[in-house]
Amino acid sequence: MSLEENLEAETRKWLVKAEDLFAAVSGEEHFQENISAYIRDSHYFLENGDLIRAFEAVIWAWAWMEIGLDRNILARNSQEDNSQEDL
Numbered sequence: 001m002s003l004e005e006n007l008e009a010e011t012r013k014w015l016v017k018a019e020d021l022f023a024a025v026s027g028e029e030h031f032q033e034n035i036s037a038y039i040r041d042s043h044y045f046l047e048n049g050d051l052i053r054a055f056e057a058v059i060w061a062w063a064w065m066e067i068g069l070d071r072n073i074l075a076r077n078s079q080e081d082n083s084q085e086d087l
Contacts, residue, residue, distance in 0.1 A: 007051045008054075010055065011042065011046060011054045012046070014055075015039070015042050015043070015054075015058045018039055018042075018065070019039060021062075022036070022039060022065065024076055025065065025069070025075065025077060026075060027068060027074035027075055028068070028073045028074070031064065031068050031073050031074060032074070035061050035064045035065055038057045038058070039061050041053070041054075041057040042054045042055075
């Protein structure tokens with residue numbers, strides 16, 4: 001697998017995980033809007049072949065969710081979500 005293929009596969013894998021986690025949290029609206037924007041950006045960059053920015057955007061989405069959960073700005077809606085077990 002080439003570096004480009006690997007980067008795209010990893011980005012897609014973490015984007016799915018980010019979307020799953022995002023669907024399982026609630027909290028401060030502005031915080032959630034920023035996370036959603038990074039997820040949309042990741043999709044946009046993937047569609048346009050900009051793999052570096054796509055990966056970067058999904059990492060930012062994860063960072064916002066991690067910070068939100070850590071600071072109790074966001075909360076998990078369900079105990080069934082295991083997205084963070086794979087970190």
